[in-house]
Each structure stands twice: as C-alpha cells, then as structure tokens.
Amino acid sequence: MIFLSASSQGKAVRTDIPPAVSIQDLSITYRTTFEKVPTLRSAIVRLGRGERAVRQIKAIQNLSFDVPVGTSLGIIGANGAGKSTLMRAVAGVLAPSSGRIEVRGRISSLLALGVGFNSKLTGRENVVLGGLAQGMSRSEVAERANQIAEFADIGEFMDMPLITYSSGMAARLAFSVGVHMDPDILMIDEALSAGDAAFRVKAAAKMEELMESARAMFLVSHSLGSVRDMCNDCVWLHKGKLMLRADPQTCIDAYTKFLEVGENAFTMEDM
Amino acid sequence: MRLLRGGVILAKTADQRPELRDELHVYDARRHGLPDLRQYVRDLIGRWPFAAEFSRSSIRSANTDTVFGQLWLVLNPTLLAVVYFILVVILTGKKISEGGPLLVQICSGLFLFTLLQGAASAGAGSVTGGGALISRMAFPRLLMPLAAVRTAFYRFLPTLPVFFLLKLVFSDTPWGWEMLLGVYFLVLMVIFSAGLAAFLGALQVYFRDASSFLPYFLRIWMYLSPVLWLPDPFMPGGSKSELYLLMLFNPMFSICGGWGEAILSSKVSSLTFFIVGLAWSIVMLLVGSLFFVARERDFSVRI
Numbered sequence: 121m122i123f124l125s126a127s128s129q130g131k132a133v134r135t136d137i138p139p140a141v142s143i144q145d146l147s148i149t150y151r152t153t154f155e156k157v158p159t160l161r162s163a164i165v166r167l168g169r170g171e172r173a174v175r176q177i178k179a180i181q182n183l184s185f186d187v188p189v190g191t192s193l194g195i196i197g198a199n200g201a202g203k204s205t206l207m208r209a210v211a212g213v214l215a216p217s218s219g220r221i222e223v224r225g226r227i228s229s230l231l232a233l234g235v236g237f238n239s240k241l242t243g244r245e246n247v248v249l250g251g252l253a254q255g256m257s258r259s260e261v262a263e264r265a266n267q268i269a270e271f272a273d274i275g276e277f278m279d280m281p282l283i284t285y286s287s288g289m290a291a292r293l294a295f296s297v298g299v300h301m302d303p304d305i306l307m308i309d310e311a312l313s314a315g316d317a318a319f320r321v322k323a324a325a326k327m328e329e330l331m332e333s334a335r336a337m338f339l340v341s342h343s344l345g346s347v348r349d350m351c352n353d354c355v356w357l358h359k360g361k362l363m364l365r366a367d368p369q370t371c372i373d374a375y376t377k378f379l380e381v382g383e384n385a386f387t388m389e390d391m
Numbered sequence: 392m393r394l395l396r397g398g399v400i401l402a403k404t405a406d407q408r409p410e411l412r413d414e415l416h417v418y419d420a421r422r423h424g425l426p427d428l429r430q431y432v433r434d435l436i437g438r439w440p441f442a443a444e445f446s447r448s449s450i451r452s453a454n455t456d457t458v459f460g461q462l463w464l465v466l467n468p469t470l471l472a473v474v475y476f477i478l479v480v481i482l483t484g485k486k487i488s489e490g491g492p493l494l495v496q497i498c499s500g501l502f503l504f505t506l507l508q509g510a511a512s513a514g515a516g517s518v519t520g521g522g523a524l525i526s527r528m529a530f531p532r533l534l535m536p537l538a539a540v541r542t543a544f545y546r547f548l549p550t551l552p553v554f555f556l557l558k559l560v561f562s563d564t565p566w567g568w569e570m571l572l573g574v575y576f577l578v579l580m581v582i583f584s585a586g587l588a589a590f591l592g593a594l595q596v597y598f599r600d601a602s603s604f605l606p607y608f609l610r611i612w613m614y615l616s617p618v619l620w621l622p623d624p625f626m627p628g629g630s631k632s633e634l635y636l637l638m639l640f641n642p643m644f645s646i647c648g649g650w651g652e653a654i655l656s657s658k659v660s661s662l663t664f665f666i667v668g669l670a671w672s673i674v675m676l677l678v679g680s681l682f683f684v685a686r687e688r689d690f691s692v693r694i
C-alpha cells in the first residue's frame with residue numbers, strides 16, 4: 121500500500137456551484153462491422169444479399185450522474201464495463217449516441233498519450249504533438265516538454281523513439297504528460313499500473329498536489345486500493361450500466377462481493 | 392482550448408470566482424450534421440501548429456529531411472518523368488535526340504500532378520491511419536487530411552528547382568514574368584488537393600478499400616489531363632476543339648493546363664483557365680471539407 125495518506129479526501133466537495141461534469145442519460149453504442157474492415161467490395165456483396173452490415177455494441181447505457189467540483193471519482197468495474205468508453209466520451213473524443221455530457225473546465229486525459237501516437241517518433245516529439253493537438257502554443261509545449269521529461273525521469277529515452285520504451289517507461293511518460301497539461305479535470309485510465317514503486321509514490325504525491333488546483337479527477341483503476349486511498353467518491357459500472365454510486369469503501373465492498381473474490385491480498389498488492 | 396464535438400458554449404458565469412472562469416463543453420448526440428462552422432474554422436486555425444508539426448514529423452520519420460531523402464524526393468519524380476518520356480517517344484515515334492523539350496514539358500506537368508497524387512493518397516489514409524490520435528484526442532479532425540496536403544506540398548517544393556534546371560538546359564522555351572502566374576495555379580492545386588484529401592479521408596472510414604482503387608483512378612485521371620500532353624489541340628481553334636467544353640469538366644484541364652502554359656511556355660493562358668480552375672478548386676474544397684466535417688463525429692466510434 122503506497123497511497124497511505126489521503127489528503128485529497130480533505131478537499132471540500134462543492135455542491136453549491138454547477139458540477140464539473142454532468143452526465144445525463146448517456147448511451148454510447150459502438151458500430152462495428154462483421155467484417156474485419158468495412159470495404160466497398162463487401163458492401164456491394166452485402167447489398168446483393170440484402171444483409172445488414174453493422175453490429176452494435178452498447179458500451180454505455182442510460183448513465184446519469186453528476187460530478188461536483190472537488191470530487192475525485194473512482195471508477196471501477198470488470199473488463200468491458202465501459203470505463204474507458206466513458207472517459208473517452210467525457211474527454212470529447214467519442215460522441216454520445218444519445219444523452220448529453222456537460223463539462224466545465226479544461227480536460228487533460230491520460231488516455232490522451234497512453235502509448236503515444238507514433239512509435240517511430242521520440243518521446244519528446246510525441247509529447248509536442250499531443251500538446252499541440254490539445255491546443256497549446258508551440259512555446260508552451262516546448263517548455264512543458266522539459267518539465268515532463270524531468271518528471272518522467274526517463275533520461276535519454278526522452279529523445280529516443282517510442283518503440284524502444286518499456287511499458288513502464290511509456291506509462292511514466294503518459295502520466296507526466298497528463299499532469300503537466302494544467303488540467304481542470306484530470307482523467308487517469310489505468311496509467312499507474314505499469315510504473316515502478318518509486319514512481320507510484322511520486323505520482324501519488326503529484327496527484328494530491330493537482331487535486332488542490334484541479335476541479336475534479338477521474339481515476340479508472342483495477343487496483344481497488346488506490347481507488348480507496350485517492351478518491352472521495354466512486355461509481356461502479358457493469359456492462360455499461362451504473363450499479364452503484366457511493367463512497368469508495370462501499371463501492372469496493374459491493375464490487376468485490378459481486379466478483380466473489382473478496383478483498384484478497386492480490387488485489388491490494390496489485391495497486 | 393475549446394472542443395468542437397457537439398458544439399461549445401462559452402459560459403460567462405455571473406460568478407467571478409476564478410475556478411468558474413472556464414468554458415462549458417456540451418457533448419450531445421448529434422452524430423451527423425455540421426457544427427458551428429465559424430467556430431470550427433477558428434479552432435482549425437488555432438490548432439494549425441499541430442497539423443504543421445504532424446506533417447513535419449511524418450516527413451522526419453520518412454527520413455525525407457536527410458540528404459538522401461531529399462535526393463530521393465527529386466529523383467523519384469524525375470525518373471518517373473523519364474519513364475513517361477520514353478513511353479511518349481515510343482508512342483509518337485519522335486526521335487530521342489530531339490526529346491529534350493518534351494522531357495521538360497513532361498516534368499512540368501508531372502511534378503505538379505505528383506502533388507495531387509501525394510495529397511490524395513496520404514489524405515485518404517489520414518483518418519483511418521490516425522490511430523491513437525483519433526481515438527484518444529479531441530481536435531478538429533480536418534487537420535489530419537490538411538497535414539497530408541502540407542506534406543505533399545513540401546515534397547513538391549524540391550522538385551521545382553529541378554524543373555527550372557531542366558528547362559534551362561534542355562528547353563528553349565522563354566522565361567518571363569508570366570511564369571509567376573504559375574503561383575496562382577499552384578495555389579489552386581493546393582486548395583483542390585485539400586478538398587480531395589478531406590473527401591477521400593472521410594470516404595476511407597466507410598470503405599477501407601477505397602484507397603486500393605485510388606492509384607488506378609489517379610493514373611487514369613493523369614492521362615486525361617494535360618500532364619503528359621499540352622492542352623493546345625483542345626482549345627478553341629485547335630484541331631480537337633469540339634472537346635473543349637467536355638475537357639473543362641476535368642478540373643485538372645484548367646489547373647494543370649494553366650500551370651504548364653505559365654511555367655513552361657511563359658504565357659498568359661486564357662481567362663477560362665483562371666476562372667474555371669478557381670471555381671473547381673473552391674467547389675472541391677467546400678464539398679470535401681463539408682462532407683468531412685459533417686461526418687467527423689462519427690469517426691471515433693468507427694475506427
């Protein structure tokens with residue numbers, strides 16, 4: 121257990137002002153084709169047979185909740201529950217199929233640079249690309265890139281192509297990018313899992329620091345321990361539906377009971 | 392820092408507390424249809440540095456910024472020009488020894504058409520090949536095909552001096568201020584390419600094999616355009632002038648034709664080329680980019 125101190129929970133949740141994020145009856149449906157890739161040829165063949173092409177995957181179904189300013193929200197749930205999908209929708213990358221999302225503030229998402237964009241480019245080049253895509257100016261990005269390099273502490277690898285990175289190094293870089301983008305709303309999707317113990321301590325400290333200035337934080341994690349330690353609120357998703365919205369401990373208890381594994385040592389250590 | 396999907400409302404809250412200074416992003420379920428275009432264009436311009444950097448880094452990762460990379464950029468279209476030159480010589484029965492001017496003529500058209508080809512094929516793959524950028528970041532997607540056009544343009548630039556050198560050595564065509572009119576047609580070509588790249592980029596999301604038809608399509612288009620041949624016979628008063636009106640339906644007839652007349656023959660081409668070329672470029676830009684923008688919210692669930 122690394123995130124022992126839980127000072128982020130000390131920050132007051134503000135219900136008197138509009139919520140940082142408001143999710144209203146949100147549904148997201150992926151539309152994939154039966155074919156591996158949709159092609160003109162198969163479209164014509166299908167037209168001849170009168171088949172329907174798309175298959176719909178309902179990743180999020182009628183989800184509604186508000187995230188007040190000051191919340192650090194843990195999001196837990198089994199694989200395929202729709203956690204990453206929800207994050208991508210809040211970040212504005214995925215358009216809702218129905219429903220509505222309101223976000224007040226600037227989003228920085230760790231899904232942004234998860235593994236980088238172009239593995240042939242160096243870490244620094246990827247950071248610059250990501251920053252520019254988020255709308256930063258060139259000088260801001262250059263300055264930020266140095267801070268990011270310093271925080272990620274991956275040494276000379278910052279100027280090496282991304283393919284040469286270990287997964288832990290990539291995770292360190294991704295985390296550093298997310299926390300250095302001056303986010304109002306920070307979203308972290310399973311980014312801490314690959315870092316080593318020393319980096320996790322550093323990351324936890326940084327996140328607590330950020331919570332002082334950030335309006336809200338979303339932490340998607342399978343390590344229930346870090347959700348309990350870092351969050352003051354929690355949702356549990358299952359198959360795209362909201363199962364429970366409660367304080368982290370209640371959610372975790374319910375979730376683990378649901379999974380029938382109990383809070384065993386493995387889950388705790390796995391953080 | 393405004394995102395566009397779903398439209399954005401800049402909320403000036405009455406509350407002046409600093410933590411409420413920010414804008415409100417609303418993402419709703421409007422999947423197709425156009426966003427607020429003025430806002431979109433503003434955002435596009437604001438994030439142009441991203442497209443520039445993206446294009447620059449793709450040039451870098453293709454090693455085209457090295458000496459041999461640059462050399463290859465020039466060598467590749469030149470060799471292609473030589474291939475077409477031999478083809479034309481064989482088909483028309485000209486003597487190779489008298490073929491210098493012909494080679495220069497082919498280069499003038501081919502180098503410009505390579506710009507269109509490069510933009511079209513890179514633009515077609517720009518969204519489906521965008522990978523993590525598309526699936527993880529929110530930005531005006533039109534920047535992807537535009538970056539492809541920028542790359543194609545920067546690959547085109549080094550071939551210009553080669554053309555001028557060849558013209559100096561092999562051709563006795565005149566040099567004059569009229570050559571500057573080529574800039575106009577180059578701009579038209581870039582605008583047209585941008586529209587085409589956007590159109591193909593969006594199309595490719597729905598039909599992934601579109602790009603495998605593309606090379607054949609582009610090749611046929613090239614043969615139908617004044618790239619290897621001069622537009623003169625089709626002009627009013629020429630030997631095939633009955634096809635003139637039909638030819639104007641090919642945007643490249645005006646754009647490549649006007650380019651060649653300016654840069655190769657150093658003459659002011661007919662006003663028709665100026666007007667028809669401009670009209671085609673604008674139509675292509677509008678059709679391509681509006682089609683793209685109306686569809687772009689749909690891209691991330693389909694990739």
Ligand SMILES: Nc1ncnc2c1ncn2[C@@H]1O[C@H](COP(=O)(O)OP(=O)(O)OP(=O)(O)O)[C@@H](O)[C@H]1O
Pocket residue numbers: 150151152177178179197198199200201202203204205206692694
């Ligand atoms: N690009 C996609 N195309 C089609 N279906 C997808 C796509 N991405 C995710 N899905 C589907 O959406 C559902 C939710 O996926 P999501 O990635 O949000 O789950 P998750 O909760 O993040 O899971 P994990 O814990 O494994 O990260 C799954 O059923 C998945 O198969």
Ligand SMILES: [Mg+2]
Pocket residue numbers: 203204205309
């Ligand atoms: Mg996930």
